[in-house]
Amino acid sequence: MITLKDVAKNAGVSTATVSRVLNNLSNVHPRTREKVLLAFRETGYDFGINRRSSQSVVTINHVAEIAGVSIATVSRVLNNDPAVRPETRERILEAMEKLRYRPNLLARQFRKKSARMIGVVIPDISGPFFARVVKGIENIADQHGYQVVLTEGKHPDKFLQAVDTFAERKADGALLMISKLGDRELDFLAKLSIPTVLISQDYSSPILPSINIDNETAAYHITRYLLEKGHRSIAFLGGPPNDTVAVQNRLSGYRRALRERGIIPLPPYVRFGEFSVISGYKNCLHLLKNNEPPQAIFAANDDIAIGAIKALQKKGFSVPKNIAVAGFDDLPVSAYISPALTTVHQPKYRLGKEGMKLLLKMIHGERLEETHIILPFQLKVRESA
């Protein structure tokens, strides 16, 4: 395509001068004007409207042309509009096949103002617990043609940023496994107004639907189990102290069970840390340092329990002979460590599936019968307690 630049080159003048000529400005020498006009002719400059088109890829236009219909009808086929006559549809599908047409997803998303995407925020990608939940989510999302985008967002700012990205990318919904949701975060979520479901974090927000197990009761049951085994001094090894509602609920279940037996745990027997093997290890070491060893330990999750067992063994205690240990979550590895871990089984996959189903309902604007779903847990008695 010929531009003013080309003309300028041909005439041996600057584009500014060509522009002046083109717009009949006065300050151009007649001889120069001649030169430029000649160049216009020689280069074959197109005075008509600028035609700029590449069309290197196959679009809906090509398909329409080949099928002998308008692009509107092709679009209808693309969107499974039943209004199209089967015969026409067939012809269009054939044309698509023939041209190897691939709809431009980016254009579709843009037009529809939706990316057919679900944003998922988890505190930790490495956590096998979350991985399993995510699989459940993906199962359902897949079935409905939604893509799942996974983001880590333990720290509140990172979390807000993640959700913001979802909004920016026009996610159709969000699934949050975030433990700490303060007013600021809730406010933020409300402003974005993306359908959102809370999974597995015990946060029963009045606004956001959620799906959980009953952590308090589960913790109560496993603590009772330890009590029934005859243990009196039972330590609690928790995760992050103030942030996590789930931890607090597990703690209060534990306390309730003890209280029922008239036991009040000494402060050093309740410790907080992180949801990791290493934290469990260190925390357990601290516990043993200045205190009479407990008869049993209830860890707020399996990772902590695994770390604690290691610490106990290192200090020469046998589990469960000297000290019993119980965990929470039932990770895949928990049945295969030594001793196999006694723990609370969470229906991780189902949490994901049901959470996603709930979200789907919200996206479709259906009324929710239940906004806070509680799934059953299971006590898994193995070797460690």
Next chain:
Amino acid sequence: MITLKDVAKNAGVSTATVSRVLNNLSNVHPRTREKVLLAFRETGYDFGINRRSSQSVVTINHVAEIAGVSIATVSRVLNNDPAVRPETRERILEAMEKLRYRPNLLARQFRKKSARMIGVVIPDISGPFFARVVKGIENIADQHGYQVVLTEGKHPDKFLQAVDTFAERKADGALLMISKLGDRELDFLAKLSIPTVLISQDYSSPILPSINIDNETAAYHITRYLLEKGHRSIAFLGGPPNDTVAVQNRLSGYRRALRERGIIPLPPYVRFGEFSVISGYKNCLHLLKNNEPPQAIFAANDDIAIGAIKALQKKGFSVPKNIAVAGFDDLPVSAYISPALTTVHQPKYRLGKEGMKLLLKMIHGERLEETHIILPFQLKVRESA
């Protein structure tokens, strides 16, 4: 906004009829006309000239207007074009702030034909190994404004589908941790022509760049370590047999070490299965069933090793006193099981980071000095062997 369709629905006729009424065509029954007119009133249809503009959200146009410039200039600011005068830029930024303008990402992606997204395929989300690699990837991707989309794709068809989705979504690049890449898959990748890097699967394709550790040598070293400890009969518990190049390389490293000592392992001492705790458990049980127990076991990854240890303990063997066990990968949990696992440490985070950096270079069209990067491994001697 109320459309003819809404009116039609309200009146209980087709949109065609509504349109006829709207344009005063003759062939409408008076009674129907009445109905439709009523529906117009009831729905509050806007007869004004087709105002199909919603403009409920702030766009570049509003910003341009407020700042007193053209939308082109606003776009330039959005894209950090240095050609904009600082003063003008300032004015535009202020206008954005004032209007709380959020660029429409979908529109930008559409226009630019790029989603600023990297597709990552891993065999298993639950695997802590992959999770760690992915974190490395995300670290670098984040820094450069790319979003990471994670997909599971163990089965070849699922994998192809995943990659296809990447293409459809105009991903800027792909990172594959796929063990089995046959001709069909490579062909497919070639057709899509998305920049692609292979991570950690030992597949040294002539076309696709890759990043790995030297699995053969690592396996050789750990097997030698077992031999030096005095073990003569060493079993190999592998992952998927034919699919995985990494497994085959670990196997041949193991074989090389034995061969050097003139040892040829009996067939039942080399077994295959899957990369999971449960598979390691079962496979080890099989191994013990009809054979003289080996003096040591080299498992192709830590999960298998953990399962094997469990099986050995169940059968009354003490690890490492009766039978030594070594693994591969060095998962976070491996140091905390009992006995702590002796294994090969892979620089997982770095694999992810470097892989992503490599991919970035490809995306930017830079020349690669190295197309097959090898990262160092480390022998971690702990308690199990």
Next chain:
DNA sequence: CCCATGTATGGAAACATTTACATTAACTTT
């Protein structure tokens, strides 16, 4: 048989942004 209506399809605007090209102003150079 023809009026009234529905069905299937077409025409064209709209979506929000990017960007190629054009213009302009303010200089400087010849």
Next chain:
DNA sequence: AAAGTTAATGTAAATGTTTCCATACATGGG
């Protein structure tokens, strides 16, 4: 005075699809 240079900005096309309204044709009921 005429032309060039450069920086800054404007104009408007182009992107690929969806969807609103319009309409040719088919069809059923009186």
